[in-house]
Amino acid sequence: MRKAHLILVGLLLSFVAKATNDIPRPEYPRPQFERSTWVNLNGTWTYEFDSDNTGNKRNLPMSKSLNGTITVPFCPESKLSGVNHTDFIKKIWYQRSLTIPTDWKNKKILLNFGAVDYAAEVYLDGRMVGFHHGGSTPFPIDITQIAKPGQTYNLVVAAFDNPQSGVQTCGKQSLEKSSYACFYTRVTGIWQTVWMEAVSPYGLKSAITSPNIDNKQLTITPQFYQISDGQTLEVTLYDGQKKVAQQKSKCSNGGDLILPVKGMKLWSPESPHLYDIIYRVKDAKGQVIDEVKSYIGMRKVHTTNGQFYLNNEPYFQRLIMNQGYYPDGIWTAPTDEALKNDILLSKAAGFNGARLHQKVFEERFHYWADKLGFITWAESPNCGMNPNNEIASRNFLSEWTEMLERDRNHPSIITWAPFTIFSNITPTFIRLIFDTQKITKAIDPSRLFNDVTGFHVATDIWSIVNYDSDVTRFALKLKPETIQGEYTNQPLFIGEFGGLVWETSENNKGTWGHGGLFTNENDIYECLEKLVNAIQASEKVTGFCYTQLTDIEQEKNGIYTYNREPKLNVERIKAIFEKIPSRLTKKK
Template sequence: MNKLLTAALLLLLNVWSGFSENLPRPEYPRPQFERTDWINLNGTWTYQFDFGNSGKDRRLQSAEKFDQNITVPFCPESKLSGVGHTDFINQMWYQRNLSIPAGWEGKKILLHFGAVDYLSEIFIDGKFINRHFGGSSSYTVDLTRYVKPGQNHNLVVFVKDDQRSGMQTIGKQCNNFFSGGCSYTRVTGIWQTVWMEAVAPAGLKAVIARPDIDQKQLVILPEFYNESNGTLEVSLMDGQKVVANKTVKCGNGSTIVLPIKNVKLWTPETPNLYDIIYRVKDAKGNVIDEVKSYAGMRKVHTANGLFYLNNEPYFQRLVLDQGYYPDGIWTAPTDEALKQDIALGKAAGFNGARLHQKVFEERYYYWADKLGYITWGEAASWGVDVNNDLAARNFISEWSEVVVRDRNHPSLVTWTPFNETWGGGPDAYVRLITNIYHLTKAMDPTRPINDASGDNHVLTDIWSVHNYTQEKDKLMEQLTFTEGKEPYRNARDKDYLAVYEGQPYMVDEFGGIPWMDEKNRKNSWGYGGMPADAEAFYARLEGQIDALAASENVCGFCYTQLTDVEQEKNGVYYYNRQPKLDMKRIKAIFEKIPSRKH
């Protein structure tokens, strides 16, 4: 069967699956590394809870079907999963059949998981083949040795999720039965798309695409599944026009430099993107692997107490986005919902978002790249005992996978591995922060690192603080720098913490002003008490923005938050994404500080 016919049949299979069971989240989940030979495995799976942790004794890894159905990729706590079980789920099992296309003979057969919270074990026909730690990072299982093209196989996934252990990331998932404060409904198991694809044994495994606007070039560092005598052709496109093309021998040490004349820079105001086509060819010149991608030409760095975008100071007007949905919890119900959240942020006057205590899926970054919206990538670090060596080990491996997955996205401008690590001590914590800083720089030297949002800084490129002072004059006083004195910070009197040395100073949490209609005021909270009426809300918000604008040293902010989340009612939109107030007026207030303030 030729390649075009195989691709057509796979496309029809995906379309047919979508019509046959209204396939959820049908879009390709990895838009910066897209192939045609793939099968979406979302939809109806069978499942069983395992509250007694006895499933392996009962040989559930060999089960060909469980008694109940669940809709993947939605977690069992969510409405969209069809389950809606919101109590703690420490262990559970998933099952579905895999039909391997006959046309995949001779190829690597890869099974991809967008994310599974937290520990997952993979079984094919009852045989253990893989284990993965990390509730937020994507991973791939090579099925080639365990399945045969043209045949059906049984896939079972075992999940463990011990949220109270202190050994794993949980983000804002609540450790009590009921959601409370700023902690919300839990997430267990599969919560991002699952899919299979077929790849040539000598195909392209990954790339680093590093823009260099100073020298007007895009640098590509490829990695192959197996190095061969073939070649890699890289074509850079501006629309339908090829602006650069280069062919090199397939080697993991190759460096491909694509010069670009008249570079179109990426900014939130002008989100220009270049398409990329990677073609791996064998020794005879036949294309054995083709991958579609894109890149944005932009540069971010810090210097002189400022954040720079494309060598110009840029004021970041960020909003805290926690990525929760009433029906999907951590999983957006549709791809359009991801796009819409970015549109809502822009409509409220923000030029980006701090993606808070959750690793967002790649489709979100795709829309941020396309629409022009800067982002901060953050781990779901709450839940990790930062003073425990095993917890640190777990965090390092998960964070490393996150950085490698997302480092090519132009919209992502800052890494924030931790948030509010107030309990961090002088020994294991300091070592963990230092290790994470250097590991992140080794994997991606192109972005600044905010080591611990909200202070408790050890080694950082961004000096972030959280300040929920509601009164304009008091906030202005706190944000005024005094010669010879450290500026306002959240963590003091710890001699093992860093001293401020002139890094860009950002208030990366502030505001949090509660507002809700009468029917939503029960069991809700925000910061500073609810204003008396809408005019009082506008006045308080404008006073805080004026205080930030008055500080010559503040070079960015993050307002809490984009939407309400369950009982936390301090979003500028309700949890259902409906506006609370006059959004044109809200937008005008936030935009009182222009992106290019300095």
């Protein structure tokens, strides 16, 4: 009897595992704020394009089935979506049924979207329950008053996208029909995980973690959905299985809890130590009404005397440009393992970090960067927007704020970099830069701020672009006397360089890259080593970002192919970049 029971249990577990594996991107999408009660809504939805914007007239918010099927969370332009439609998509509708678990009674029910490009409207049984602007940031919709446990509803999502409008961020999405130069296939609609969670009405809404390595303590700043009499928050810090610290307090929005961290272990790329955190919200009787799992890395970044410091020690940033494109998923990694693999490929080529270029990366990427030890600059996909347009500025600030709030607890992120190169600098754009800097420092004063790569108004780092492959001219541009603008001894950083093109296929038609096309492999190593030698000889340069990790469509200046296969001798590349050590001697 016991044997039969075990067989039945085994079959059941196997079925559950198979069912989970059938869901694309099944992992928990918010790794720094994890609850156990959630439902992944990825998978097969129905969809319909709406090029003439007649969906509302045709009553599509009420539709229980649309014309085609699509695999969420992959955008319709991608192969993994099953649609693979790469022309402009002005509007797309999505539909699926939504069943609320029966044990979610007396809970706040949140419908979460990781990202929808660009504007979204959400309907439940034909009733609009929420909307959002911003193609790269998450948004929750509280459906508690409408959705009842045990009931099934019709979920419809409309997504609007107009990358040519100039008022929305696009990143490297092509504004022409086809890809060209360093602009690639567009992304429309849902492109990150959709999921539901059940939360206590008095649960924890957010928690800001502020490590202070100088005073060996961690400050937690919580916010709650509601607060009842006698409600308390218990925060416990773990090093593996060992309890390091614990604090309890009456619940108060913005009321800090300070945890001493004895025997503190620092986070760095060389030793990415993470502490686990468990938040428990308890009612007046001491019963746990909400539990959230998280983690933190104890580390500090700052600048002084023209030098960048990590954990109070000079540190050289060897970054690789990563644009986060995938041949089958476009902006969405096909698997969680693919996100991890991009970091492993970067480290294998000698880099200790990456500039996450023109894209808000999935939060799971930051999780792997935290876990594997990989510093990053986090950017906005600001290309495509007109920074001299007031509506575009309004849209940008809203989306940028949401990105900061999502990612500010990740130790791997060391710099916020909102803008890339713009040629048309006007008073309107300069105002936007100042506003962005002010908002960024208000939300997160602990990190560095790089305003515009190649042009500076209010910045902690002086980043430049130098794609010159002639080593004499390249080195000349690294001298302080050649720096343009009001340079005030910020750390000098080469925000973009290299871009050397090595195309092994016989047909080079359409190939594009920032550097020249090399036909001899050894010439690439020779050129690269001369450039790195010039950087090493410079008195001011504190880091660089090499272009780039992989080829992307027609752009062929990657170290790896678009499919993540090595194009060059990776060990040789690694030896060249690592000629400059991460740990530096303090400047006198």
